[in-house]
Amino acid sequence: RQVLGATGLRDDHNFTNMLLLNKFSSELSVSLVTNYYKIIVNKGKNIYPSQPNQQISILPLKKINQISTEGLKYELKKTSLSSDSRGISNIALNNEFTIESSDNVFVFLEL
Numbered sequence: 001r002q003v004l005g006a007t008g009l010r011d012d013h014n015f016t017n018m019l020l021l022n023k024f025s026s027e028l029s030v031s032l033v034t035n036y037y038k039i040i041v042n043k044g045k046n047i048y049p050s051q052p053n054q055q056i057s058i059l060p061l062k063k064i065n066q067i068s069t070e071g072l073k074y075e076l077k078k079t080s081l082s083s084d085s086r087g088i089s090n091i092a093l094n095n096e097f098t099i100e101s102s103d104n105v106f107v108f109l110e111l
Contacts, residue, residue, distance in 0.1 A: 006032045022061060022104055038109045045100040048109065050092035055110035058087035064103040071097030081105070 006017040018039065021032055025041035032039040040048075042058075050056065056072060063082040069075050073091040081087055087105070099107065 001028070001030050002033050002038070003030060004033050007034045018106065019061075022106070025104060033111075036111060038111060040107050040109070041104050042099045042101055042107050043104045045098065047096050047098050048107070050095060050097050050109070052092060052094060054092040055108075056090045056092055056097065057108040058090065058099065058105050059083060059108070060087075060101075060103065060105045062103075064101060064105065066100075066102040067105065068100045069098065 003017070003021075007014040017032060021030060021039065022041055024030070025043070050071070058067070058069070058076075058081070060067075060081055060083050063080060065080055066078055067076050067081045068078050069090075071092060071094050073093060076087075081101075099105070
């Protein structure tokens with residue numbers, strides 16, 4: 001399921017909707033769709049469809065102990081990830097990529 005218009009014109013509403021997406025991600029399969037990105041929450045190992053050169057950003061709300069990626073230009077290998085800029089502006093290499101994370105991370109898929 002996709003939620004359209006969740007970002008609205010208010011940053012406070014946008015942030016709250018992202019927190020709700022994170023909170024209920026284990027119970028519901030939901031994504032937020034903006035004018036520019038599809039935003040999902042990943043935990044565990046998942047494979048996502050992509051397009052070569054598609055921009056992918058991965059952001060945790062808090063430091064996570066372990067994350068690995070495959071199929072991205074800048075791969076992560078069993079490393080920790082905090083909510084700074086290390087996960088921003090990665091690039092998909094093929095038609096799919098994999099993320100395996102020990103805790104929830106937001107994944108921003110460029111439309």
